[in-house]
Amino acid sequence: MTKQWFDQYSEELWVTAVQVATVWTSPSSPRTIDEDGLNNPTDIDGWISSLNYELTVALSDENRIQTQTLYGEAVIVTETRDDWAHVVIPTQPSVKDERGYPGWMPLHQLKKVNKQGWQREESAAVTSQNAWLETEDGQKTMKLSYMTILPVETKAGARVKVNTPHGYYYLQENDVAIFRSDQGLPKQPGAGLLKTGTPYVGLDYFWGGMSSFGYDCSGFAYAMHKANGYLIPRDAGDQAQSGQQIPYERLEPGDLLFFAYEEGKGKLHHVGFYYGNGKMLHSPQTGRGIELIDLKGTKYEKELCAATRYWQQTEEQS
Template structure:
């Protein structure tokens, strides 16, 4: 086994090297275009991701490589805790998406806007567009820019206004503000990036920006987080949903309106009242 890092802005994690379809080519290319991939899919095509995609890695995210086959790497993602594996979330990614770990540095910062430009020097052309939720170690701060360690051993710059210092205490108001950045974003099974989120991906990625490392999947989040009575929830807490005799299948942020959540394939991220069919499957709540 070896430890490496994602060297592309967003790498989608698949169930196997055989899982991607022809339409998924932009996502598995050596230089993936996840935005174009997401835009190319209609609802039926997105439904076809069930059983194919698992989660996503963001730039600089560490992974453990267990094996390699035909240009693919079998990995686990330790920043995404999972009951499937004690080391992290398991799956497969193109080996071309992986590179050296960033140089050790201090004061991690997270991208706290949907997308921001990574540049070689302050104010120069973009090297890449980094997604919300990307966490990198900072080296220095100069005139409104932060220098960060990159996955190829070099360094780059991000604007201070696009970042949040990870160790800043989190508030429920900030949790909802960050989640609301994606209102109207189309649901993406396995999504943890600005180009698409699923229900637990929203919770996981917002929490990452706020310095909280929580499980990736809804049922694991329900098991791991501090439980609170449903009738004592506050905005920023979590609602969990399950059908009788089944494990938790959905999660959302409690909001003043009802719930901020990525609903399901074919719908968009929304902040809405709890519908009767949702209330029928509301089984638990938790506090971050």
């Protein structure tokens, strides 16, 4: 999984140099109140908490945000305009661009590195909801999101020394999973997707969100698949088209459910995980947190329009 997209890059590689970088529709999309999400370093907690309901809804209703990238995530820069870079993100497949998800990022949230100098045989994926990047003497410097992935330099006692856009830093070993960079994280069965997703019940929805500071519906689906070894499209519409189509009577836990307006006949607008026993785990909408609900008697029961599966049976059925 990792090597397949990494080969797209030239010898010069642009990587995300903030905890979470928001990818905007255009350089004019951000507002004054979005400054904490535009700076380097960013303060994602501060930014999200500063937005009331109306300001948060406007991010989607006014088509301001496209997606987000995590610290160390690589992008292809296709154009620069003043202090902005137009990018595509190969780790986030999309029909919008065959190379990856497109959008605009502040140029100062990116760092140019040498591809050969960046790569390592092993990588570390953050498996805690958040993990602190530490200096050699243990000072906490940056609060990272779940599923931030960084190249491993070496293991150092109870910590892992990682390569970052800012040089070598450390992560607590119990906050990460280490895997071979050319193989990706191990693939898990459908139950694994739910096991990794359930701890996020209550986390506030955030439009365009791709981090454990806040996910949107398809970002939540994407991240839980990523944690279990699967690279799936970033958007719900693409997720519905690319996976294995599953009849409703054959649904199994970990399958994705899709919903459309006009009682399933209109535009597709939502995705969630089938949990089993008629339940769904999903990130619903602005103003609500990730939740586990019974589908029966809800609007979702009427709007169900498709189901797909990306997970595979594995030897470990835990």
